[in-house]
Amino acid sequence: MYDRIKGFSDVYPPEMAAHREVIDTVEGVAAGYGFREISTPALEETKLYVDKSGEEIVEELYSFEDKGGRHVSMTPELTPTVARMVVAKQQELSKPIKWMSTRPFWRYEEPQQGRFREFYQTNVDIFGSAEPVADAEILGVAADSLVALGLEAADFDFRVSHRDVLSGILDSFDTDVDVGDAIRTVDKREKIDHDEYVDGMVAAGLDPDHVARFDELLAFESDELDELGAATGSERVADAVENLQAVLAAAEDLGVREYCTVSLDTARGLDYYTGVVFECFDATGDVSRAVFGGGRYDDLIESFGGQPTPAVGVAPGVMNSTLPLLLKRAGVWPDEAISTDYYILQVGDTRAVAARIACDLRESGHVVESDIADRSFGSQLGYADSINAETVVIVGENDLANDEVTVKDMESGDETTAPVDEFPGDVERPTYADFA
Amino acid sequence: MYDRIKGFSDVYPPEMAAHREVIDTVEGVAAGYGFREISTPALEETKLYVDKSGEEIVEELYSFEDKGGRHVSMTPELTPTVARMVVAKQQELSKPIKWMSTRPFWRYEEPQQGRFREFYQTNVDIFGSAEPVADAEILGVAADSLVALGLEAADFDFRVSHRDVLSGILDSFDTDVDVGDAIRTVDKREKIDHDEYVDGMVAAGLDPDHVARFDELLAFESDELDELGAATGSERVADAVENLQAVLAAAEDLGVREYCTVSLDTARGLDYYTGVVFECFDATGDVSRAVFGGGRYDDLIESFGGQPTPAVGVAPGVMNSTLPLLLKRAGVWPDEAISTDYYILQVGDTRAVAARIACDLRESGHVVESDIADRSFGSQLGYADSINAETVVIVGENDLANDEVTVKDMESGDETTAPVDEFPGDVERPTYADFA
Numbered sequence: 105m106y107d108r109i110k111g112f113s114d115v116y117p118p119e120m121a122a123h124r125e126v127i128d129t130v131e132g133v134a135a136g137y138g139f140r141e142i143s144t145p146a147l148e149e150t151k152l153y154v155d156k157s158g159e160e161i162v163e164e165l166y167s168f169e170d171k172g173g174r175h176v177s178m179t180p181e182l183t184p185t186v187a188r189m190v191v192a193k194q195q196e197l198s199k200p201i202k203w204m205s206t207r208p209f210w211r212y213e214e215p216q217q218g219r220f221r222e223f224y225q226t227n228v229d230i231f232g233s234a235e236p237v238a239d240a241e242i243l244g245v246a247a248d249s250l251v252a253l254g255l256e257a258a259d260f261d262f263r264v265s266h267r268d269v270l271s272g273i274l275d276s277f278d279t280d281v282d283v284g285d286a287i288r289t290v291d292k293r294e295k296i297d298h299d300e301y302v303d304g305m306v307a308a309g310l311d312p313d314h315v316a317r318f319d320e321l322l323a324f325e326s327d328e329l330d331e332l333g334a335a336t337g338s339e340r341v342a343d344a345v346e347n348l349q350a351v352l353a354a355a356e357d358l359g360v361r362e363y364c365t366v367s368l369d370t371a372r373g374l375d376y377y378t379g380v381v382f383e384c385f386d387a388t389g390d391v392s393r394a395v396f397g398g399g400r401y402d403d404l405i406e407s408f409g410g411q412p413t414p415a416v417g418v419a420p421g422v423m424n425s426t427l428p429l430l431l432k433r434a435g436v437w438p439d440e441a442i443s444t445d446y447y448i449l450q451v452g453d454t455r456a457v458a459a460r461i462a463c464d465l466r467e468s469g470h471v472v473e474s475d476i477a478d479r480s481f482g483s484q485l486g487y488a489d490s491i492n493a494e495t496v497v498i499v500g501e502n503d504l505a506n507d508e509v510t511v512k513d514m515e516s517g518d519e520t521t522a523p524v525d526e527f528p529g530d531v532e533r534p535t536y537a538d539f540a
Numbered sequence: 541m542y543d544r545i546k547g548f549s550d551v552y553p554p555e556m557a558a559h560r561e562v563i564d565t566v567e568g569v570a571a572g573y574g575f576r577e578i579s580t581p582a583l584e585e586t587k588l589y590v591d592k593s594g595e596e597i598v599e600e601l602y603s604f605e606d607k608g609g610r611h612v613s614m615t616p617e618l619t620p621t622v623a624r625m626v627v628a629k630q631q632e633l634s635k636p637i638k639w640m641s642t643r644p645f646w647r648y649e650e651p652q653q654g655r656f657r658e659f660y661q662t663n664v665d666i667f668g669s670a671e672p673v674a675d676a677e678i679l680g681v682a683a684d685s686l687v688a689l690g691l692e693a694a695d696f697d698f699r700v701s702h703r704d705v706l707s708g709i710l711d712s713f714d715t716d717v718d719v720g721d722a723i724r725t726v727d728k729r730e731k732i733d734h735d736e737y738v739d740g741m742v743a744a745g746l747d748p749d750h751v752a753r754f755d756e757l758l759a760f761e762s763d764e765l766d767e768l769g770a771a772t773g774s775e776r777v778a779d780a781v782e783n784l785q786a787v788l789a790a791a792e793d794l795g796v797r798e799y800c801t802v803s804l805d806t807a808r809g810l811d812y813y814t815g816v817v818f819e820c821f822d823a824t825g826d827v828s829r830a831v832f833g834g835g836r837y838d839d840l841i842e843s844f845g846g847q848p849t850p851a852v853g854v855a856p857g858v859m860n861s862t863l864p865l866l867l868k869r870a871g872v873w874p875d876e877a878i879s880t881d882y883y884i885l886q887v888g889d890t891r892a893v894a895a896r897i898a899c900d901l902r903e904s905g906h907v908v909e910s911d912i913a914d915r916s917f918g919s920q921l922g923y924a925d926s927i928n929a930e931t932v933v934i935v936g937e938n939d940l941a942n943d944e945v946t947v948k949d950m951e952s953g954d955e956t957t958a959p960v961d962e963f964p965g966d967v968e969r970p971t972y973a974d975f976a
Contacts, residue, residue: 106587106624107585108581108584109583109585109612112581112582113581114624114625115579117577124577136907137908140557140878143556143559144551145548145549146644147646151542170648171602172648178582178614188542188544202909208582212607224579233913238912354891357896409541442576459793459794459795466569472573476636476671477674478671
């Protein structure tokens with residue numbers, strides 16, 4: 105009768121259990137690095153996005169006029185919001201600022217595999233440090249998260265680049281290039297054919313010879329980076345290479361250098377990046393699009409009216425996104441199953457005792473269900489099985505007449521009796537084995 | 541330069557730490573009862589709300605037409621969404637269904653203390669049981685959550701009523717009453733003056749004598765409930781009273797009867813309620829509005845095109861809501877502070893060793909920060925203090941020359957040295973005391 109909206113997801117408990125494990129893992133890694141949770145609005149003024157990206161961005165936004173005449177948009181990403189929040193409290197906040205949060209974002213794009221109109225990201229950002237070790241810490245959170253999820257070096261690859269290498273090379277051609285247009289074209293290169301790429305670069309102001317030379321330079325690998333400054337004659341490129349190498353050295357100290365490949369044609373689409381940028385890819389290529397990405401955006405805070413504040417961040421898409429495709433491809437997607445510690449099965453009028461036992465077990469932190477639908481023995485046992493209950497405690501009138509309950513292990517089917525007054529007793533997690 | 545939108549909140553880390561503790565507590569209690577997490581869309585078709593509540597509801601919604609011409613609304617509450625989800629998979633879902641989720645909702649209302657245009661609720665619902673013990677379990681989750689947050693019986697009061705008592709009494713007057721209008725008027729009674737209340741009831745079809753009699757009957761307390769059937773001559777009222785008493789008896793078994801007061805003039809504003817309803821109030825009256833509420837809505841699933849499916853639920857507002865006001869009034873609001881287990885302080889070129897120690901401590905599950913901004917000793921120590929670091933590990937060039945690090949307790953200021961190769965070693969959570 106009513107349908108969910110195209111590109112939006114209803115996530116039911118078994119599938120959500122897997123997503124929750126992914127989210128908890130990523131948040132746990134970020135928390136270990138000292139990133140602190142914030143909460144942010146779902147709506148921002150539309151001009152927050154239009155000022156940076158132009159009117160055409162509105163086509164991709166859920167934007168509208170609210171009842172008070174405000175032009176607002178459902179947030180398509182977090183970076184402008186956190187930049188606004190840093191500016192709003194820049195005097196009070198002690199630096200470096202390390203923030204994280206997990207929440208939905210919305211973009212009016214055509215849904216496809218791994219792309220939804222509503223998707224969840226865990227955003228992890230550092231404000232107030234221009235040091236390479238800050239970039240490395242962002243790479244560390246991202247790589248440690250994937251490893252904690254069960255991925256190995258053979259599964260994924262961080263393609264690492266530097267915006268100033270790209271723009272430095274473009275500037276070195278000494279022609280009138282629109283650097284933003286050129287970088288957006290580089291970002292699309294893998295998705296379009298070569299002629300279209302060259303046409304785009306020419307439209308941005310390069311001549312075809314420049315494009316060929318540009319492509320040669322972008323193909324420089326890790327061990328050739330030192331030559332790039334000389335090859336371009338650009339001090340800016342040389343400085344960017346030095347910064348990129350310092351970031352990779354700091355990543356080595358954090359144990360995550362092995363997940364990084366220098367890949368200078370990795371551009372990232374968004375305009376606000378300024379330094380190191382990176383994208384995570386499926387190393388096998390089965391998942392063909394970037395899984396997620398991040399990078400440095402040192403100018404954004406100032407452009408929002410704040411004091412100059414360097415910044416770097418990453419945003420793994422943790423639900424309704426590409427990351428689950430990678431985890432499934434690699435065979436490490438968590439079980440889509442709910443778990444239950446105890447089901448308290450009532451037979452006859454035993455509710456008061458059953459409720460007491462359930463309350464005691466819950467107080468010890470266990471997940472405990474009991475009959476709330478006045479059902480038969482068999483129906484309750486079937487339900488206990490359907491929720492993957494480990495132990496069923498049968499509270500029957502006959503047992504209670506003997507001051508006993510029955511403790512049943514649902515894996516083996518074995519059961520035994522236990523004195524009702526000693527259940528759960530002092531045992532932390534009483535099972536069949538404690539009473540057999 | 542950019543402002544957040546009126547009625548929306550930016551929540552920074554210290555305050556968020558308190559909110560997170562509240563959310564985790566409520567979710568932990570619900571998880572203990574076997575409620576399973578779901579994830580739900582932020583947008584629904586506007587007709588999902590209009591069909592139930594009429595066109596006037598749109599005035600309170602963030603509703604708009606999306607780029608595809610769909611009339612959509614940012615969800616103002618979860619109940620219609622979960623009803624839609626139950627209908628969508630009614631054949632597959634084993635009953636009873638027990639779902640929970642924490643997420644924001646949006647209503648275009650005038651902000652006031654404890655009321656925001658974006659607010660977070662933890663929704664807890666049972667589908668597929670009409671038994672009083674299901675209602676009691678919802679009361680149990682709500683009361684246990686508040687107790688787990690530190691509240692006591694003297695702090696809060698669940699005012700419990702029954703929709704069929706209200707509508708049964710109204711019907712018993714044998715006059716042409718608009719029951720929905722009358723119940724909405726009862727719901728507003730505490731917020732409007734008495735004349736306005738009487739006018740509203742008369743407009744709904746009662747004459748003033750009926751209103752007076754109605755008010756007398758609503759004043760019946762717990763120990764007078766048995767007389768209510770006879771006093772109204774209504775079997776429907778008698779049945780409702782019996783159901784209400786059965787719910788309270790089941791709540792007694794769960795240990796939460798003491799938090800409930802029979803209060804027949806508690807109506808709940810929403811149309812879809814059918815049975816027991818309740819609202820949580822500050823027992824001291826300092827927080828004057830209802831903190832949250834819940835109840836039974838047995839007809840909603842069927843009205844959405846599903847098989848008849850009884851349902852009952854509650855939705856504590858866990859952030860940007862009234863609950864924090866109650867917790868603050870009672871003096872149990874969690875500390876608004878971040879915590880940090882270790883700060884690894886670097887002096888000189890010691891990054892590799894500092895990074896190794898930080899990684900090892902993180903692997904044991906600790907929150908560990910280190911220098912990412914190339915700062916002085918004093919500046920690092922000040923930062924470590926600002927993030928409430930318990931232990932500072934100083935990794936200095938001189939110490940390392942002696943194969944040592946310094947372990948400093950930030951509470952006492954005491955410090956001692958530890959062999960660098962044995963730090964952290966096998967100790968789960970090494971502190972000053974382990975090496976002094």
